[in-house]
Amino acid sequence: MNRPSRPPTCQLCRKSGHNASQCYHLASYAATAPSEEHLAQAFHAQCQLDPNVPDWTSDTGASSHMLPSNSTLPNATPTQGNQPSTITSFVSCLNKEFAIKDLRKLNYFLGLEVTYTPHGLFLNQSKYTIDILNRAKMLDAKPAQTPLSTNANFVSAGDPFPDATHYRSIVGALQYLMIMRPNISYAVNQVSQFLHALTVAHFQEVKRILRYLKGTIAFGLHYRRPTHTTLIGYSDADWARCLETRHSTYGYSMFLGGNLISWSAKKQPTVARSSCESEYRAMANTTAEIVWITHLLQELHALPQERQTILCDNQSAHFLTQNPVSHKRAKHIDLDYHFLRELVAAGKLITKFVPTKLQVADIFTKSLPSSQFCASRDMLCIGPPPFSLPGDVR
Structure with a gap:
């Protein structure tokens, strides 16, 4: 007996939680x-x-x-x-x-909700967030102030978590939620690194993320009409953050006209021998992203007249970009050094020092105290909707 053919599925719909019938319509469209x-x-x-x-x-x-x-x-x-x-x-x-x-x-698209305001746009995923909380049975959980506690440590050792499928399903949904909630990028990045070796402690950290989402269901990204078109990138790294491999964590955030357009939170692929090295490699990755965005804006005939700027909170890494004499101390990061240094020397890129308290990318590299986390979240233009809803947390 022939089995009925199963409609093909779409990876985007699987990650976003859409049902099989919608995937079937996508397949029908492809034909x-x-x-x-x-x-x-x-x-x-x-x-x-x-x-x-x-x-x-x-x-x-x-x-x-x-x-x-x-x-x-x-x-x-x-x-x-x-x-x-x-x-x-x-x-x-x-x-x-x-x-x-x-x-x-546009009002709703694949879980993304769009609200038009007198000053621009507000984008959020409140319905999708509620769906995740319902799936995890945590809609009535007590809210948390931050996605992770400041003393959260991630290691492979510990009691194994029995339901790996449930863990991976929730973490996969959280990855899609990061589209409009970049402030949870670091936390989701950490819990995603242990999908092959889950422990009870890891699931407790996932529940902490869900508790934070419970208190900020309606939060989203604010986009305002820009008064300028400057392209600015914030670059940061946390040296030897991983306790097991001692790889550093780095992150960046890009702002065009004061609006967040690109961000990342990742673990560096190699071990850095100093905080300066990890910060400089982070700046090189940030520069690569800025170069790509610059070329895209140039194709769209929207390239800002001002030179692009990278802000870093490490004095040594900033000094390397400005002083060619220090090249002797940078031979072990030779390619990154030349890539970044040549752009600065050619006048195509500006690097500046920024104090740690104003370093927006800090939120992508470590778990922060509540006050510092909220300050960074505000600088990312993430907050409640521009209107009041019953039950909103402000």
Whole structure:
């Protein structure tokens, strides 16, 4: 007897928690996707760094760029841009080939909720957060002030956790939640490193993250209309953070016009022999991200006139970027040294020192006390919605 065929699934939908029927619709769309010729007629040009972003430049020199739309999906892909006439032409071209529906302003997309404010946008995932808490049976848990306690230590030794599938399901959901909650990136990064060797202590830390989310369900990212277009990156590292491998943890955050556009919290792949080395490697990784963003903005004809800036709270690492004589002490990080130093020498990049209390990327490298954590969270423009809801924690 032949078994009925099972509809294929989508990795994005699996991570975001969408059901199988929605994945089936995605698979159905793939079978009827527009041909390359149709897309070529609609797109005209594509960004080299991100082929999902069409790019036009009109005869007047005006630039138009947006995220393409296909509304045959159960949750329509958003279409946004800076020239309504170009968007209308794009949608009309696609409408000739297959049925689409214009849902107007974006309000909800794959768990992401969009609220329009007089000053910009507010993006959050409150419904998805409630779903995670329900799945973990922690909707009635006591809220916590921070995702991790300051004395949290992660090691492989300990009593094994019996339900590995439940642990991995919750952690996977938390990884998707980081899209609009970068302030939990460090905590989720730590609990994700032990998916192969779970312990009861690790699950207690996961529950701590969920308790923090319980008290900040409606929190999200605020995006305000910028008054400037400066691109600034904050770079930080915590030397030898891992107790078992002594690898350092590094993180960065990128702001364009004062709005957070990119961030990361990762463990460095090699052991650093000094805090200066770990900080300098973090700056090199931050620089690579800034270079990529700069090239993308250049393609979109939106490159800021000001030089890009990296802020670091380590005096020694900052000194290395400014003083070529100190190269003798940097031979063991030779490639990172030349990559960063050449950009600074060419005047394409500025490095500055920033005090630790103003180091936004600190939240991506370690568990912070409550007051410092809240200050960093505010600097990331993460907070409650711009309106009051029953039960909100402020």
